[in-house]
Amino acid sequence: MSDYDVIVLGGGPGGYIAAERLGHAGRKVLLVEADALGGTCLNVGCIPTKALLNAAKTYEHAKHGSNLGIHTSDISVDWTELQKWKAQTVTTLVKGVGFAEKKAGVTVVKGYGTFDGPGRVTVRFDADGASGSGPAQRAESYTGDHVILATGSVPVMPPIPGAKDNPHVVDSTGMLAVDAIPPRLAVIGGGVIGLEFASLFATLGSEVTVVEMLPEIVPFMDAELAPMLRKALGNVAFKLSCTVTAIDGGSVKYTTADGSAEAVEADVVLMAVGRRPAVQGWGAESSGLEVSGKGVAVDDRMRTNLPNVWAIGDVTGRSLLAHAAYRMGEVAAANILDPEAHRRGEVMRWGTIPWAVYSIPEAAGIGLTEAQARAKGGNVQTVTVPGAMSGRFVAENGVKAPGAAKLVYDGDTLQVLGLHVVGSYASEMVWGASVVLETELTITDLRQVVFPHPTVSELIREAAWAAKA
Structure with missing residues (x-):
């Protein structure tokens, strides 16, 4: 007999919503998360960036209030207070997720989980009961009738000469934790992540330059509207069709479309070339899972090639969006509860997933x-x-x-x-x-x-x- 009906590996948007849905349906659920509940989105992604972007919008409105007859003076930005607002927002919502799991009867374990094969998961714990970089103090094995893999994604760090171990270079997580608003910011990548940070810091006063290798920003946008968005971000300089060749300290060197060598100087360099499914380090390689370059392979019911093993969210590589992960978690939960649920439409319809760029x-x-x-x-x-x-x-x-x-x-x-x-x-x-x-x-x-x-x-x-x- 299994310890649990379902084990969920990963407490991000897809993982926690699947656990919650299954728990409310009366299933005995174990949710394993190495860090804080909410995953990348809630802790170092969607939510903290939106908290800061809203503050930036408030600052922008205050600066230009005279256009509407609202006159203000002594407007300034206190980065430390903005960070406190961001942290308060995140903490509140993380607690909310924990409460929701508790209300659903889900058992939450904080530790580093590894997938040992269908129905089997091992969780490593450090001395303080959490997971970390040190050696595990103890480990426990759990069994479940079903396992849902929701291990998320990690930032892509391309092998650009000079980028590794460069104190000027940060990923999106590091950008959220900078000590101060950088006077000059260089953003490598004109996709969603790059644009949101570029818009945020340009609004707060940074001199921002985006270097993008493609001829236009946000490649999945409609070709008529992408230039409109770029031009609307008038406080950001764009270097399109440019390939970064090296980073020397805070100097980003790149070649233009005609082969010319140029550079942009920055105090902080944000590497924002995208994210990739996290398919290493938790057992995917040795478990027999079908994994492609795009992530863990799934069908439209979120089933993997292994029996009673499901995958949802970024790790599938199908759509690296939190709201897509929510729906994947709900689809997986529905099909676990009822194998015929797909006949009622409980399947992923990949063509109807919206996207949004929360720039200004x-x-x-x-x-x-x-x-x-x-x-x-x-x-x-x-x-x-x-x-x-x-x-x-x-x-x-x-x-x-x-x-x-x-x-x-x-x-x-x-x-x-x-x-x-x-x-x-x-x-x-x-x-x-x-x-x-x-x-x-x-x-x-x-x-x-x-x-x-x-x-x-x-x-x-x-x-x-x-x-x-």
Whole structure:
């Protein structure tokens, strides 16, 4: 007889939500986490960056309040107090996750877990009961009818000469812990992580330069809106189509598209070229798991190639987003509870996962970009409306502020294929498009939806009525 019905290895968004769902369903669940509950997202990712970005927005609004008739003086940023706000936010939410697991009846163990094969997990503990870099003081083995692997991801650190052991070079975790706002910041990578930190520190007063090897930022964005976002980040300098060749202290050396050698000088260099699934060090190599370069292989029910072994979240490499991990955890839990759950739609639908960039301003999207839709063929149609078509957008940002919403749709069936937004509240609007794509609504259907007025979300309605239908 197994010790537990389900063992979850990893307490990030996917792991803790799966454990919580299973616990509330009456299953005996063990959740193993080496560090604080909440994983990268809650502790050194999504949440702390948003806490700081909100503070930066407040500072930005205060500086430019005179445009609205609000006059202030002696505006300054206290980085130490910002860090306290960030820490308070994280601590509160981590405690909330712990309370939720306790309420669900989940047993939480703090230690370094390794997967020994189907139904078997070993947890190493240090002297203080947690895991760390020192030798294990003791280890315990646990058995479970099912095992869910949710080991997350780690930052990618490319082998750039001069980057390793360079005190000027940090990853995203290190960037959150810098002692002060750097006068000059160089960001290597123009993806989501790079842009959010670039926007944050540029708003707080840093001289920021982003070096990106591709010809445009955020490669998965729609090609029409990505330049709009880049230009909206006017306080950030971009070096596109540039390849970093070496880092010498705080000097980032790179070659341009025409082969010229240039450099940018910085006090801090952020390595933000992405993250990769954490598939090493916890037993994946020796357990018989099917692991590709993209992560642990899973089907749309989150099953691996091993019996009663599931994988969710970043470790799968399918979508390295916290909200995708939530859904993967729910899908895995549903299929563990009921093997026929997939017939009720409890499967991952990879094409309807929204994304968001929480820069200042924001960007978000879901579904196919125009280029992706055209690559699939058919009668692809698009419509783009400016942010100025929303009364609230203008009231809060002014008529000249950058912003737009773009619909991609099938010109024959009128089915909506994608939605892409740049501007304030983009991240809060995109969930509605998730429902549109999940239910396969058409432009005609969308025109019948009543949007609250005045809201920025009305841009979606405006786009639907501007479409050729």
